[in-house]
Amino acid sequence: MVAMAKRVKTFQITFADSGKSFYCGGERLCGRIEVExxxxxxxxxxxVLALGCAKVEYAKGKQRCRQEAEYLRHEELLQLTEHPTLHKRGCCQSLTPDSDGSVVLRPGNKYEYKFGIDLPQQGQLVSSYKGKFGYVHYYVKALMERPQQPTLECKKCFEVEEPLDVNTPDLLSPAGGTKEKKVTIMFIPDGQVSLNAKIDRRGFCEGEDICINAKFENTCSRIVVPKAAIIAKHIYQANGRTKVFRQKLSAVRGNHIISGMCDAWQGKTIRVPKIKPSILGCNIIRVEYALMIYVHIPGSEKLILELPLVIGTAGLGSRSSSVSSQEGSFSNASQSWVSLRMSSQPPSYCDITKDCRLDQPLTPLLDDVDCDDSPIFMTSSAFQFPSPPAYSEVGVSDRSPRLLC
Structure with a gap:
């Protein structure tokens, strides 16, 4: 079998638009199969086959949960394409198929089979995804069938990113909420902590700033700290069971609030890092985002308020200008509490390290991660007085003024 495979020197798939990083629904995927x-x-x-599927697999106790969903299937029988090198060498006779439809390929020539695949319309595909317990991937597979010999195959993956417009009225509407928590010491009431927060919209794109308006009140005897974070929730469904995996992507914090005091955030910002858009159209895999505003209470559970977010694709009309205008306002240091380092390429969903697995919908919050990039108390450099002007002493023998000539 190895000797038979050595008869084929080159067998690979090349896409016509090699510089294209991803495809959208409704586009045409063109390429060729090169054989030597x-x-x-x-x-x-x-x-040639084009396949796209989602797969979830994880262990739940002793049970192995597994489920798949298919979003793309295309199969086509290709004809050998005439290549200029064949005409130059007088090998056009090799392009003529025999009575059974087979073609003889000869060494020293390069042969091509061209293909074009129309992807389903927008809304029928799901964006590519790779996570801890599942994935959504797309690929093109070529099958070379030979008489009385094993079928050879090669495969090449491609990315799909479905557009997600965040300019809809629902995502442009504000979101907010109120939470409070009673604090006790050895079952003795010790006041309460409350928060009231609001954001102006729910839909954002990467690089945009989320402006938070919030009010915190502390009537317990402890010193509390308000914080905010963007979290991702990866939801996997298989065999009627649901598994949730949470990741903290970025965080900011406010000032300490002592007993009996209040604090307010007026337009406090947290920037959306380089992340992939939300996945909402898959039956077995969902990726949701949320802005989590919470108060750290020493010796007690955190007070948590989660506001849902939808992360869309960039470059959607007015959102581009919105991003540029917000990046200009980001230079205001009074509203910028954290500076996120942005990489040149968006990370994979499984490349983010700050994470915590939650198997139930309402489990305790993941471990706190303080933002150390910007300290709570800012110190300014000492003021430097200007040096005194140069002078010279003039001797005076008495108190009467002296005229200098």
Missing amino acids: VSEVTRVSAMK
Whole structure:
């Protein structure tokens, strides 16, 4: 079998637009299958398949949960394409199929099978995804069938990113809420902590700033700290069971609030890092985001308020200008509490390290991660007085003024 495979020197798939990083629904995926042989080889058929599926697999106790969903399937029988090098060498006769439809490939020539695949319309595909317990991937597979020989195959993956417009009225509407928590010491009431927070909209794109308006009140005897974070929730469904995996992406914090005092955030900002858009259209995998505003209470559970977010794709009309205008206002240091380092390429969902797995919908909050990039108490450099002007002493013998000539 190894000797038979050595007869084929080159067998690979090349996309026509090699510089394209991803495809959207409704687009046409074009490419070619390149073949070069080291011995005379008869090919009975060349098939191309385009497949896209989502798969979830994880262990729940002793049970193995697994489920799949298909979003793309295309199969086509290809004909050998005339190539200029064949005409130059007088090998056009090799392009003529035999009575059974097979074609003889000869060494020293490069052969091509061109294909074009129309992807389903927008809304019928799901964006590519790779997570801890599942994935959504797309690929093109070529099958070379040969008489009385094993079928050879090669595969090449491609990315899909479905547009997600955040300019809808629902995502442009504000979101907010109120939470309070009674604090006790050895079952003795010790006051309460409350928060009231609001954001002006729910839909954002990467690089935009989320402006938070919030009010915190502390009537307990402890010193509390208000914080905010953007979290991602990866939801996997298989065999009627649900598994949730949470990740903290970025965080900011406010000033300490002592007993009997209040604090307010007026337009406090947290920037959306380089992350992939929300995945909302898959039956077994969902990726949701939320802005979590919470208060750290020493010796007690945190007071948590989660506001849902939808992260859309960039470059959607007015959102581009919105991003540029907000980046200009980000230079205001009084509203910028954290500076997120942005990488040149968006990370994979599984590349983010600050995470915590939650198997139930309402489990305790993941471990706190304080933002150390900007300290709570800012110190300014000492003021430097200007040096005194140069002078010279003039001797005076009495108190009467002296005229200098």
